[in-house]
Amino acid sequence: MSHFVPESISLSAKLDLVQSLWTPHRIARFDGHQMLLARLRGDFVWHQHDGHDEVFLPLSGSLIVEFEGAEGDTVTEVRVGPGEVLVVPAGTRHRPRTADGSEVTVMLIDPLDVQHTGGVRDELTVDEFPEI
Numbered sequence: 001m002s003h004f005v006p007e008s009i010s011l012s013a014k015l016d017l018v019q020s021l022w023t024p025h026r027i028a029r030f031d032g033h034q035m036l037l038a039r040l041r042g043d044f045v046w047h048q049h050d051g052h053d054e055v056f057l058p059l060s061g062s063l064i065v066e067f068e069g070a071e072g073d074t075v076t077e078v079r080v081g082p083g084e085v086l087v088v089p090a091g092t093r094h095r096p097r098t099a100d101g102s103e104v105t106v107m108l109i110d111p112l113d114v115q116h117t118g119g120v121r122d123e124l125t126v127d128e129f130p131e132i
Contacts, residue, residue: 022038025037040105042097042101045095059105061082063086064099068094
């Protein structure tokens with residue numbers, strides 16, 4: 001049996017290690033899930049995660065998440081900022097983006113086996129999340 005040594009995680013210190021945009025970095029694992037930190041600027045990829053919900057917790061800046069309508073003909077936007085959380089239900093087509101080209105820092109909570117951009121392949125797709 002291993003001995004657990006409690007240790008807090010400094011989000012600001014970990015964010016200092018994240019330099020690339022749209023590349024989540026893993027800071028913790030728990031119960032088959034992971035906590036990820038990322039820096040975002042601009043528009044991401046339209047995608048969905050069929051097998052699980054996705055959780056966005058902005059730490060700084062204003063994140064906008066666009067949602068595609070059932071017929072793909074309408075888009076609804078939800079703005080979420082520090083002190084707020086947004087849960088995107090499984091199977092919901094969405095696209096995160098930032099307001100006015102500003103940078104957003106965000107914590108994501110996802111299963112360990114999450115595909116970064118769902119089933120979509122794009123130049124922004126990351127296959128493995130760096131652990132910091």
